[in-house]
Amino acid sequence: xxxxxxxxxxxxxxxxxxxxSFAVRPGxxxxxxxxxxxxxxxxxxxxxxxxxxxxxxxxxxxxxxxxLRRPMRxxxxxxxxxxxxxxxxxxxxxxxxxRSNEIAAGRVTEVLEQVGLAGVARRRVGGFSLxxxxxxxxxxxxxxxxxxxxxxxxxxxxxPDGVRWIRELMRGLAAAGRTVLISSHLMSExxxxxxxxxxxxxxxxxxxxxxxxxxxxxxxxxxVRTPRPADLTAVLAAAGGVVESGPGxxSGPGxxSGPGGALTVAGLDVAAIGDMAAAQGIPLYExxxxxxxxxxxxxxxxxxxxxxxxxxx
Amino acid sequence: MTDALAAEWYKLRSIRSTYWVLAATALxxxxxxxxxxxxxxxxxxxPAERRxxxxxxxxxxxxxxxxxxxxxxxxxxxxxxxxRTGMIRTTFAALPRRRTVLAAKAAxxxxxxxxxxxxxxxGSFLGTRLIIGDRPFPDQQASIAHDLPGFVISGTxxxxxxxxxxxxxxxxxxxxxxLVSVVLLWHVVPMLVFHLPEPWNERIGSVxxxxxxxxxxxxxxxNSIYGDVLSPGAAAAVMAAYVFVPLxxxxxxxxxxxx
Numbered sequence: 001x002x003x004x005x006x007x008x009x010x011x012x013x014x015x016x017x018x019x020x021s022f023a024v025r026p027g028x029x030x031x032x033x034x035x036x037x038x039x040x041x042x043x044x045x046x047x048x049x050x051x052x053x054x055x056x057x058x059x060x061x062x063x064x065x066x067x068l069r070r071p072m073r074x075x076x077x078x079x080x081x082x083x084x085x086x087x088x089x090x091x092x093x094x095x096x097x098x099r100s101n102e103i104a105a106g107r108v109t110e111v112l113e114q115v116g117l118a119g120v121a122r123r124r125v126g127g128f129s130l131x132x133x134x135x136x137x138x139x140x141x142x143x144x145x146x147x148x149x150x151x152x153x154x155x156x157x158x159x160p161d162g163v164r165w166i167r168e169l170m171r172g173l174a175a176a177g178r179t180v181l182i183s184s185h186l187m188s189e190x191x192x193x194x195x196x197x198x199x200x201x202x203x204x205x206x207x208x209x210x211x212x213x214x215x216x217x218x219x220x221x222x223x224v225r226t227p228r229p230a231d232l233t234a235v236l237a238a239a240g241g242v243v244e245s246g247p248g249x250x251s252g253p254g255x256x257s258g259p260g261g262a263l264t265v266a267g268l269d270v271a272a273i274g275d276m277a278a279a280q281g282i283p284l285y286e287x288x289x290x291x292x293x294x295x296x297x298x299x300x301x302x303x304x305x306x307x308x309x310x311x312x313x
Numbered sequence: 314m315t316d317a318l319a320a321e322w323y324k325l326r327s328i329r330s331t332y333w334v335l336a337a338t339a340l341x342x343x344x345x346x347x348x349x350x351x352x353x354x355x356x357x358x359x360p361a362e363r364r365x366x367x368x369x370x371x372x373x374x375x376x377x378x379x380x381x382x383x384x385x386x387x388x389x390x391x392x393x394x395x396x397r398t399g400m401i402r403t404t405f406a407a408l409p410r411r412r413t414v415l416a417a418k419a420a421x422x423x424x425x426x427x428x429x430x431x432x433x434x435x436g437s438f439l440g441t442r443l444i445i446g447d448r449p450f451p452d453q454q455a456s457i458a459h460d461l462p463g464f465v466i467s468g469t470x471x472x473x474x475x476x477x478x479x480x481x482x483x484x485x486x487x488x489x490x491x492l493v494s495v496v497l498l499w500h501v502v503p504m505l506v507f508h509l510p511e512p513w514n515e516r517i518g519s520v521x522x523x524x525x526x527x528x529x530x531x532x533x534x535x536n537s538i539y540g541d542v543l544s545p546g547a548a549a550a551v552m553a554a555y556v557f558v559p560l561x562x563x564x565x566x567x568x569x570x571x572x
Contacts, residue, residue: 036528047405051571066409070316077406083399085328092327100320140403 001026001179002148006056009042009203016042018203020054024181024196026147029174031194031211032183039203040183041079044152048077051112060148064240072101076141077150081133082158086126090117090136093125093142111139116165130157137156138169150178155189167171167193201302209266214297221266222273229261230312232282241268260285317408317417325391325421327572338380338429345376349441356448369441370452371536376437377430377467378523381474384426385495388478391422393488402572411567415483419560423472424477430471434464463530470526473552474499477522480559484566498522506509507538525552546551 002024010018010173018040026028035042045051049066057064060075068074084093084312094108112118115135120128127134141149151170155163170193172178184190190211197214199207207214221242226232233243244264265273265292272288277284325331327559349372356367395401408414442457453460477498481491514519517540518524522538528548534541543551 045571048402049409050402050405068409071409072407079402079406080399083403085394085398085400087328087330088324089327092323096320096323096327097403097407099323100316100404101530102316 001061002009002058002181003059003062004047004056004152005059007043007053007058009039009046009051009057010054016203017046020200020203020205021056021196022205022208024179025199027174027177028195029180029182029193030171030196030198032181032200033185033187033190033204033298033302034183034200035185038185038200038302039153040185040200042203043200044077044079044150044164044181044183047150048075048079048081048096053129066091070101072103072144072146074144074146075148075150076144076146078134078137078141078154079150079152081130081137084125084136084293088125089122089124090128091121093136094140097140097143101144106137107143107145111142114142115139115254121140131159131162134158134162145158146176149173149181151180153180153183153185155186158312163189186266187295191295193232199298199301206301217297221264222270223267223286223288224263224265224277224284225260226282226284227260228282229263231280232277232284233263234275235280235282236263236265236268236273239268239272241273242266314413314417317410317413318420319406319416319422320404321414325425328394329382329389330390330394331387331425334383334390335425335429338383338433341379341383342376342433342440345372345437346440346444347371349444353445353448355435356445356450364441364449365451368536369445369450373437373441373464374467375520377434377464377471377526380430380433380471381523382496384422384429384471384475385478386473386492387426388422388480389482389488389491389495391559392479392482393486393491396482396486397488400497405572411572412564415560415564415567417555419476419479423476423556424480426475427469427472431468433471434468435461463532466530467526470522470552473525473556475524476556477559480563483563485534486561503538516542519543520551520556522552525555527547 004023005021007017007020008015016089020043033220040063042051043058046053047060047065049064049149065071065075090112091108094111095105098105098108101307109118112121115138116138117132117135125133128136134154138151138154141151154166158166170180170182174195182193196210197207198205224232229245235295236243242265246262246264269286274284274287322354349369352369352372356364359367371424382400397406404414405411438461445453474495476494478491481494482488483490486496499522503518506517507519509517518538519528519540519542521539524534524541525548527534527539528541529545529552530547544566
């Protein structure tokens with residue numbers, strides 16, 4: 001259980017986190033989303049007692065992290081995979097961590113096997129790729145077998161296999177009743193991994209929702225292109241579909257431009273539209289489901305919240 | 314505290330720089346002993362009037378002085394290497410009581426430096442005595458039991474330098490900055506102080522870190538750039554102050570600042 005209440009953190013004149021409140025419950029993977037500079041890492045640092053809150057509080061299991069006796073047994077965290085001494089062997093990096101929290105030495109070998117680093121346990125961390133460092137950081141987080149886990153951008157630098165591995169690992173941890181918070185700036189990744197989403201921008205909460213709710217909220221229907229838009233509109237409307245002419249809002253470049261007229265249909269799925277058009281002999285040039293728009297929903301939600309933005313050229 | 318001690322001890326012995334520093338220290342002891350061999354050889358060829366002013370003591374003492382710098386480097390790195398890599402955040406996440414972490418680091422580094430320092434100073438003294446054998450060097454007439462305490466005290470100054478380096482590392486959070494500060498205190502500032510007008514060169518020269526072990530052992534500052542106005546007790550107190558005052562500031566800084 002993670003609770004953040006009215007958390008504000010200022011660094012000099014910069015406000016990194018601004019009155020942020022949310023809770024992360026056990027048994028689910030919660031995605032912590034926001035553009036770069038939104039305050040995700042700062043929030044995690046305050047949660048871990050590394051940075052002091054300017055006001056408000058950040059609690060883990062109902063208390064402050066700094067007051068935990070052996071914190072790694074309750075909270076596992078990966079903040080920065082690069083934050084290891086390059087001259088130390090992977091085994092030793094976990095070794096000193098185990099000593100610091102009185103964790104049985106056997107756990108070191110166990111977690112190294114769990115993250116797939118058993119073969120390089122005696123190698124110095126300096127020679128590790130970013131992906132291997134991420135795995136080592138995850139091993140460190142898992143070392144104390146904690147009930148609360150926090151990962152800051154864990155998929156950075158991982159290959160597709162590694163990304164899938166992380167996804168399954170996170171889901172497995174949550175399924176075992178643990179509290180799992182993963183930060184990311186990629187909606188596409190969280191869409192596949194997270195059950196709940198906490199979206200922030202400029203240090204403020206934008207949305208605290210489930211993935212399904214967000215998808216529903218931003219459902220845009222199906223884009224259909226046909227040379228006989230008026231006939232198709234009549235057919236689909238009769239079947240209960242809500243039909244608008246045009247490609248709809250938020251369409252990317254190229255969508256809806258082409259031969260025939262574009263319609264946006266809500267309330268009917270792709271198969272139903274295709275079947276009905278076929279039954280009436282209406283040709284279709286394009287049928288594109290527009291429901292997978294979490295990425296757009298996220299972009300729209302955070303549009304005002306990005307700290308850094310490139311100027312379109 | 315035991316967890317923190319165990320973790321810091323594990324950290325210190327699982328990186329190569331520790332062994333490099335200790336190897337450099339050991340190598341310098343070998344150099345001192347080789348120089349003693351050379352001096353014994355020169356002694357044999359000297360006429361009697363030259364022998365009367367041929368001193369071994371400066372060579373015996375240089376070992377502890379150099380070990381002080383080597384172990385100060387170890388003290389600096391024990392903190393700044395964590396800030397450089399960002400590992401300090403892993404450390405403070407594992408051990409949120411920062412003053413305990415600092416105390417554990419100081420205990421581990423201080424102990425290693427004390428052992429290395431004593432090995433260096435006692436090794437220099439006994440080793441050179443063994444090498445000159447029964448050659449009657451004018452400054453080696455006292456018994457081993459009489460001269461040894463001075464070298465034991467000199468060995469503790471190695472731990473003082475190591476802890477000074479550790480505190481400076483924690484305060485400055487930069488390897489370069491802390492190392493430059495240590496070298497300034499170790500030798501550069503004393504050189505400048507030596508050129509101050511009387512009596513300030515003598516007075517300030519007495520409280521320079523490198524000036525303290527001889528005064529604490531009740532020895533004068535002959536043939537050196539330092540002063541010797543402090544009593545042995547006062548010199549020991551100043552040595553302790555060089556350890557604990559910077560450590561106190563470091564503890565304050567660690568708890569006040571974001572990691």
